Amino acid sequence: xxxxxxxxxxxxxxxxxxxxxxxPQLKLAFWTFLASECMFFGSLIASYMSYQGKDVLYSQxxxxxxxxxxxxxxxxxxxxxxxxxxxxLALAACQAGNVQRMRFxxxxxxLLGIIFVSFQGYEFxxxxxxxxxxxxxxxxxxxxxxxxxxxxxxxxxxxxxxxLTVLSFIPEHxxxxxxxxxxxxxxxxxxxxxxxxxxxxxxxxxxxVP
Amino acid sequence: MSAHDAAHDHPSxxxxxxxxxxxxxxxxIEVLPLFKVMGLSFGMDLPAWLLIGLxxxxxVLVVLFFMHLQFDDKNYRRLFxxxxxxxxxxxxxLMTLFGWFWRPADGSxxxxxxxxxxxxxxxxxxxALIIMDLYGKKPSAAPAHGHGTGDDGDHGAGDGGEPPPEPxxxxxxxxxxxxxxxxxxxxxxxxxxxxCVACHAADASGGIGPxxxxxxxxxxxxxxxxxxxxTHGVAGxxxxxxxxxxxxxxxAQVAAYVHSLGGGQ
Numbered sequence: 001x002x003x004x005x006x007x008x009x010x011x012x013x014x015x016x017x018x019x020x021x022x023x024p025q026l027k028l029a030f031w032t033f034l035a036s037e038c039m040f041f042g043s044l045i046a047s048y049m050s051y052q053g054k055d056v057l058y059s060q061x062x063x064x065x066x067x068x069x070x071x072x073x074x075x076x077x078x079x080x081x082x083x084x085x086x087x088x089l090a091l092a093a094c095q096a097g098n099v100q101r102m103r104f105x106x107x108x109x110x111l112l113g114i115i116f117v118s119f120q121g122y123e124f125x126x127x128x129x130x131x132x133x134x135x136x137x138x139x140x141x142x143x144x145x146x147x148x149x150x151x152x153x154x155x156x157x158x159x160x161x162x163x164l165t166v167l168s169f170i171p172e173h174x175x176x177x178x179x180x181x182x183x184x185x186x187x188x189x190x191x192x193x194x195x196x197x198x199x200x201x202x203x204x205x206x207x208x209v210p
Numbered sequence: 211m212s213a214h215d216a217a218h219d220h221p222s223x224x225x226x227x228x229x230x231x232x233x234x235x236x237x238x239i240e241v242l243p244l245f246k247v248m249g250l251s252f253g254m255d256l257p258a259w260l261l262i263g264l265x266x267x268x269x270v271l272v273v274l275f276f277m278h279l280q281f282d283d284k285n286y287r288r289l290f291x292x293x294x295x296x297x298x299x300x301x302x303x304l305m306t307l308f309g310w311f312w313r314p315a316d317g318s319x320x321x322x323x324x325x326x327x328x329x330x331x332x333x334x335x336x337x338a339l340i341i342m343d344l345y346g347k348k349p350s351a352a353p354a355h356g357h358g359t360g361d362d363g364d365h366g367a368g369d370g371g372e373p374p375p376e377p378x379x380x381x382x383x384x385x386x387x388x389x390x391x392x393x394x395x396x397x398x399x400x401x402x403x404x405x406c407v408a409c410h411a412a413d414a415s416g417g418i419g420p421x422x423x424x425x426x427x428x429x430x431x432x433x434x435x436x437x438x439x440x441t442h443g444v445a446g447x448x449x450x451x452x453x454x455x456x457x458x459x460x461x462a463q464v465a466a467y468v469h470s471l472g473g474g475q
Contacts, residue, residue: 027286031290035289035290038294039297045301050304051308070241070244070247081268082230084230084233084272085227089223194268197268205243205261206258206262
C-alpha cells in the first residue's frame, strides 16, 4: 500500500516535477545561464583590460584612439539601448494579451539589433582597412574577440526574436509565444545590452579620459 | 488587490519609458567627451570614475527594472549577482595579475610603451627589435655592419674577392686559428660592444644572456664552440644567429674575443 503510493508519487514526480525553488524552471535555468555568461564576458573584458598598454613585443600601430570612430559607436550604443526599451514594451504587450502590439515591438527590437550588427560590420571593415587585424597586435586580437563575440550574441538574439515573431503567426505554435518565453528572450536581450554598456565605457570611453 | 499585484509584477509602460529616458540622459552625459573631440562647445572632459559610475548605473537600472530583478523572486537575484560578483572578482584578479593597477613607486604616472622605448639606449632598442622579430616574424633585412678593422691577415684562406658563403656551408674563416690573435680579439671587442652588450653587459658579466667571463660554458668553451653558438643561436632563447647581422668575419672575431675573456681557458 505504502509502496504503491510511493510509486504513484514517483511517477507523478517525473511527469510533473515540482518547480525548483518554487519558480518556473525555464527562468531559473536561464538566470543560471546568464550568471555563467557573466563569467564568459568577464574573462574577455579582463583579457582586454589586462593587455591594455602592455603590448611591448608587438608595440605597433594601430592604437585604439586613432582607430575608433566613436561617433558611429555612440550611435550604435544608443540604438542597442533603445532596443531594450522596445523589448520591455513587447513583453508588456504580451502580458497584456495584445498580440499585434507584441509582434510590432518584437520586430522593432530585432530591427534595432540588425542595425547594431550592421554598425559593427561597418566598424570592423573600417578598422580592418585602417590596419587593425585579428592577429596583428594585442589591441587587435583582444578588441575583435571581445566585441566580435558580443556581436555574435546580438545576432543570436535577433534570430531568437524573429523566431518568436514568426511562431506567433502560426496557429499550432502560437501558444509557444507566451509571457514566460517572451520574458526569457527579453532577459537574454537585456543581458546583451548591459554587456555592451560595460564594453562601451571600458573599451571606448575610457580611452578619451585625459 | 489584484490590481496592486499586477502593478507590482508588471511595471507600467510609463515606468519603462521613464527608465529609458534616464538611460538616454546618462548616455548623453557619457559621450560629452566625444562631443569635445568633435569640437562642439558643450563637449567636456569627464573623469574616469564618473564614466564608470554612469555605466554601472545604467547596468543596474536595466537589470533591476527591464529584467525585473527588483520585482522578481529573490533566488534569481542571488543567482545572477552571485555570478556577477564572481566575474567581477575574477576580472579584478586578472587585471591585478597583469599589473593593470601598477604605478611606479615614485608617484609618477604609468608610462606608455613609446615612452619606455624612448628611454632605452639605442643599441638595446635595436636588440629589443631583433627579439621582437624572433617572436613575431622573420628578421627584417639585417643592417650590414662593415667592420673594416684588421682585415689584413684575418682571412685564413685569403680569398678576398669571393662572395660570402652560404650560412650552412662550412665557414671559410679558420676560427680555431683566431684564438689568441690579438687583432681579431680587438676587432671582436668592437663588434661585441655594438651588438652583444644589451644582453651580456658591457663587461660580459651577463644580464638577459649568461655571463661570458666565468668558467661556466653552457655550450662549450672552445673558440669553435663559441663560434657555433654565435652563428647558429640557441633555440628557445633570445640568442639568434648573429652571422647575418655582424657578418661571418665579425662572428669569428667575437668568438675570438669572448674566448679571450678568460673564463674558458
